[in-house]
Amino acid sequence: MSRNLSRVDAQSTTPAAVSAVRVRLIDAADHLFYKEGVRAVGIDRILTEAGAAKASLYAHFGCKDDLVAAYVERRITLARAGIDAFVSQVPPEQRAVRAFEFVEQWVSQPDFRGCPVQHVVGEIADGAHPARVLAVGQREWLLERFTEWTRAAHAADPVRAAGALLTLFDGAVAASEQDGPVRARDARWAAERLLGAPDGGARDGR
Amino acid sequence: MSRNLSRVDAQSTTPAAVSAVRVRLIDAADHLFYKEGVRAVGIDRILTEAGAAKASLYAHFGCKDDLVAAYVERRITLARAGIDAFVSQVPPEQRAVRAFEFVEQWVSQPDFRGCPVQHVVGEIADGAHPARVLAVGQREWLLERFTEWTRAAHAADPVRAAGALLTLFDGAVAASEQDGPVRARDARWAAERLLGAPDGGARDGR
DNA sequence: TTGACGATAGACCGATCTGTCTATATTGTC
DNA sequence: GACAATATAGACAGATCGGTCTATCGTCAA
Numbered sequence A, B: 001m002s003r004n005l006s007r008v009d010a011q012s013t014t015p016a017a018v019s020a021v022r023v024r025l026i027d028a029a030d031h032l033f034y035k036e037g038v039r040a041v042g043i044d045r046i047l048t049e050a051g052a053a054k055a056s057l058y059a060h061f062g063c064k065d066d067l068v069a070a071y072v073e074r075r076i077t078l079a080r081a082g083i084d085a086f087v088s089q090v091p092p093e094q095r096a097v098r099a100f101e102f103v104e105q106w107v108s109q110p111d112f113r114g115c116p117v118q119h120v121v122g123e124i125a126d127g128a129h130p131a132r133v134l135a136v137g138q139r140e141w142l143l144e145r146f147t148e149w150t151r152a153a154h155a156a157d158p159v160r161a162a163g164a165l166l167t168l169f170d171g172a173v174a175a176s177e178q179d180g181p182v183r184a185r186d187a188r189w190a191a192e193r194l195l196g197a198p199d200g201g202a203r204d205g206r
Numbered sequence C: 001t002t003g004a005c006g007a008t009a010g011a012c013c014g015a016t017c018t019g020t021c022t023a024t025a026t027t028g029t030c
Numbered sequence D: 001g002a003c004a005a006t007a008t009a010g011a012c013a014g015a016t017c018g019g020t021c022t023a024t025c026g027t028c029a030a
Helices: A020-036 A043-050 A054-061 A064-087 A092-107 A116-123 A130-152 A158-179 A182-194 B020-036 B043-050 B054-061 B064-087 B092-107 B116-123 B130-152 B158-179 B182-194
Strands: none
Touching: A020 A043, A020 A054, A020 A064, A020 A116, A043 A054, A054 A064, A064 A092, A064 A116, A064 A130, A092 A130, A092 A158, A092 A182, A116 A130, A116 A158, A116 B116, A116 B158, A130 A158, A130 B158, A158 A182, A158 B116, A158 B130, A158 B158, A158 B182, A182 B158, A182 B182, B020 B043, B020 B054, B020 B064, B020 B116, B043 B054, B054 B064, B064 B092, B064 B116, B064 B130, B092 B130, B092 B158, B092 B182, B116 B130, B116 B158, B130 B158, B158 B182
16 A cells, blocks of 8 residues: 555557556546445456556556546546536636536436545545545636636625535535436526526526 | 345343444444445454444344444434434524534534445445435435425425525535535525525624 | 567465354343 | 353454566567
């Protein structure tokens, strides 16, 4: 469990792919960790699914904790890119609500099983774990984005509104994990009301 | 991992306490499971903390899964009683907002580490696990209560408002796990606005 | 050709896991 | 005093855990 300090990013021997094994390992880890939890999945199952050797895993990541961190890191990177791309489709003053439409489509995916970051925070009690450090950064990023959007929406108290919408955002993901996408739609409905939006025009049923 | 079908509730041999070992076991399980997660804590540590023998654990619960379920069940029972008692202190039309004050005081406790039910749902992928079955029941209970409260508050759309408040409720707990009690206060602020409450009179700072 | 490098395969280690089992102690009841 | 019930103590089994290590292979570059 001695966490990695510095680890050389190995280059693949084949010119085409940049460390294909590394990618395969994170792919397998992502799939299994998300589906079953980071503690429920052992190293060996990841190796089997990735078709990799144990030595490769430890050459690239040093220990399981760092593989977990790499998994979380990639999830965060993809989430940020996905959210930014999604909200950019509408003008700034509509982006706070748009974020909840992002959640709607996310939680509607058949393999949705909750937020990987929330799960890791719940599973790993140690706040110093590298994956949890990444989680903190994601919180800051999200709060910044929501503040930006509530300002653009001319909210009376943008900071408080951003905190409230972030909380609603977390709830949309957590509640949808247990109740299904209904809760994400409820969250958007609430976000529209909180921002004083003109109701959005009753775009969906329930 | 063969889950328990029927298990006799053993009576203690001493007249005073009703199965003191059982209580000690759940106490220890509650403490450790909540603090570190159900997969991170082994049977042996629970036995040590409870001062109980392994045979006692398996006589009372049959398997670890059923001990987890007993832990969740007690948490749910206490949560319901706590919430009901807390909201009963105000008239029905104020109870929806009052529920968020309950969350505020809960997440402000120093050992707060998130919602035990959310954690178990995240940790255990199997929806048929006895603890997850209990979680479903808790969802229904919460939704019923919120519907009752939004009706009492004369919300225009009580069902939708209840779903939104439940989502906000989940978010308050999940977000406070990562960001601290600020998010619970944000959630109450949002709940007041959603119900069109007269602001509550700026009772707290931020 | 040789050597460095990245990779696979898998034995191996010590620790820990859930669960079963036997042996023994304590206690209340007949 | 005998018995049944409940408890403790802990050996034991079989599986799995994270992690280390050695051996071998294929590819690229000098």
